[in-house]
Amino acid sequence: MGRVLIVGAGAAGMAAAIAAARQGQSITVLERNEKSLKKLGVTGNGRGNLLNSGDPLYYGDAGFAAQVLARIPYGKLVQFFEELGVPLREEAEGRIYPAALQGAVAVDALRLKARQLGVQICTRTQVIRLTAQGGGFVLEAEESVPRGEQAKGKKALPPEKIPRMYKADQVVVAAGGAAAPAHGTDGSAYELLTAFGHSLTPIRPALCALLTDRKPIQGLAGQRVRARLTLRDRLGHLLHETQGEALFAQDGVSGIAAMQLARWVHDGCVLHMDLRDELNREATEAGELRDYLQTIADSRQELPLSELFTGMLMPQVGRAVLAAAGYPEQSRRIGSLPPKALETIAATLTDFPLAVEGLRGFDSAQVTAGGIATADFNPATLESRLQKGLYAAGEILDVDGDCGGFNLMFAFASGLLAGGGF
Ligand SMILES: Cc1cc2nc3c(=O)[nH]c(=O)nc-3n(C[C@H](O)[C@H](O)[C@H](O)COP(=O)(O)OP(=O)(O)OC[C@H]3O[C@@H](n4cnc5c(N)ncnc54)[C@H](O)[C@@H]3O)c2cc1C
Structure with a gap:
């Protein structure tokens, strides 16, 4: 049984962590933000538009999205949330929300399940390099450690950057796209995959003013x-x-x-x-x-x-x-x-x-159009065809969906598959 490291504790990364941990694997998630699932809490105007029950509306490699969703279809995703203890509610145009109409309850339930399964989440930890070594992987990261209490009236010192190194047998890169950098996604993580020869299709803001x-x-x-x-x-x-x-x-x-x-x-x-x-x-x-x-x-x-x-x-x-x-x-x-x-x-x-x-640009966009080309990933497992043991899921890939729950739906489905299925 191998050690699995997941880059990014967003929707796809947390789904992958839960799926892999259910199979008894030892899972660590590295997340650059202070907390996991920062973005999920603000989706759907804070109500958490998790899924959509209608026909899939995807762009980029829509065929790839269809193949992923054929394996983890809408019904399975509903079951996933019900098993997490998140009852769902359908609103207009097939938009599915937590019944409480608060994204925060889904955030809490995903965190709770990950904790119950023994998933370790290292926050404030940004992966800056990923390399293959001896049949496994080495992840070089920087942990941002705040420098104590800010003295009254004094400008806060920037956090100290402490280098960290992790080893893994398998890695899932679920680090999102380039949209909404305030939520930890600024496009810098594409390099983690292009370093293995994966190509990046042109990116642009989608779902943007x-x-x-x-x-x-x-x-x-x-x-x-x-x-x-x-x-x-x-x-x-x-x-x-x-x-x-x-x-x-x-x-x-x-x-x-x-x-x-x-x-x-x-x-x-x-x-x-x-x-x-x-x-x-x-x-x-x-x-x-x-x-x-x-x-x-x-x-x-x-x-x-x-x-x-x-x-x-x-x-x-x-x-x-x-x-x-x-x-x-x-x-x-x-x-x-x-x-x-x-x-x-x-x-x-x-x-x-x-x-x-x-x-208006990536700062105010909800999603990235374009991303890591999907042709080099197996849609049944999300494993790279170029590097054994390397997986990618979610918005980092060249798939984007219409507004209404389609983007999170692809993130959850691809994350679950990358984690070994549901
Ligand atoms: C304001 C807003 C509203 C939205 N509303 C909806 C909606 O209602 N419905 C819907 O379907 N979609 C919505 N979206 C889009 C949706 O949230 C994303 O498509 C989805 O979260 C993508 O999931 P992901 O896990 O691939 O990436 P993300 O959720 O972006 O998670 C990626 C994580 O990786 C972390 N990370 C990045 N680089 C590194 C690194 N180098 N090392 C460590 N960690 C790293 C990031 O901090 C982030 O936490 C919205 C987006 C925004 C910004």
């Missing part, structure tokens, strides 16, 4: 809309589309529907926002929408244009639509609009375009 032309969204920061969002390249070709909530910021658009478009953003692409859903008229043709606006306009002829959308849209959103349609003067009488105006305004409601200027 889009930066857009600021002018059309001036004054909209903090406004939420329900919309159908379409991303098109500079030639107008469809890149991807989503539907749901979008949240305006000063510099762009976030919210789930917008963030799901991040992985498709290219230079010169345009975000088209169809706001008809705000009026519960998402299927209404532009002509019919024009007629609807006409009936409203007829009853408000003497009122200023700022009242055209009263009752339909938040005033800030209404103002932005009117400005984009070419009618920025809010004080003009609705009755003074030229005959074609309502047609243009209805068309703008259907297509409010925003030039995309980039992405």
Whole structure:
């Protein structure tokens, strides 16, 4: 029976630790953060969106994700959580949460199970080098040790870095991707695998806010809309589309529907926002929408244009639509609009375009698109095809999923498989 070392105490690493420890192996997890599972606690806005019961929605190597999830499918993952003592609750769109709707309870249950199984978790310990030696592995790490109490009014000294060395027969690298560095994942761990000849596909932020032309969204920061969002390249070709909530910021658009478009953003692409859903008229043709606006306009002829959308849209959103349609003067009488105006305004409601200027970046992304190429891993075991005894699981691999529990689901499933199955 060998000694297994796991790099990263995130979702995948803890699942791997539990699976391997259940088979009687001696498990140590090395984690650079102060605590295990720091990120899991903040997922799903703190509610812990663990899984999704719907059809898998994966990108990168989606086929690899499908093969992993064929071995540890949704039902098995539900069983895994039930056995941990975490009852689950399903919400809209197949999103699965702990029944308590708190990610923290899943964090506690995973930590408890690992403790019961004798898993040793070394926190504040960052693995900086992994090498193969004598049929096993050597892991060089740095332990960050705080330098005592901070004296009042004095600046805290940086923690002392103490070199540590670990030996293992098998290693699971479950160190996450490059998104959300505040949670311990800054992309530096890819090197642990590329050192063995594994290749890294280009990485980019996914599930991340889009930066857009600021002018059309001036004054909209903090406004939420329900919309159908379409991303098109500079030639107008469809890149991807989503539907749901979008949240305006000063510099762009976030919210789930917008963030799901991040992985498709290219230079010169345009975000088209169809706001008809705000009026519960998402299927209404532009002509019919024009007629609807006409009936409203007829009853408000003497009122200023700022009242055209009263009752339909938040005033800030209404103002932005009117400005984009070419009618920025809010004080003009609705009755003074030229005959074609309502047609243009209805068309703008259907297509409010925003030039995309980039992405807010890894700091605010939830997930990494791209990662360690999966072709060199066996999807049945997550073992490297290039180095016996080396495994990888979770977001470090070139798999990313839609918002809604898919990323954690792949992390848990691949972690369990890497740990020997469930
Ligand atoms: C704000 C936010 C909300 C999210 N919401 C959801 C959601 O609702 N549903 C969903 O499915 N997904 C969500 N995600 C994505 C999801 O959390 C990740 O895809 C998932 O946690 C990946 O699991 P992992 O175990 O592969 O990596 P991680 O959970 O990132 O864990 C990797 C661990 O490895 C540690 N580590 C890194 N390098 C080293 C090293 N060299 N040595 C030692 N330790 C190291 C890190 O500190 C980290 O603890 C969210 C992400 C964020 C940031």
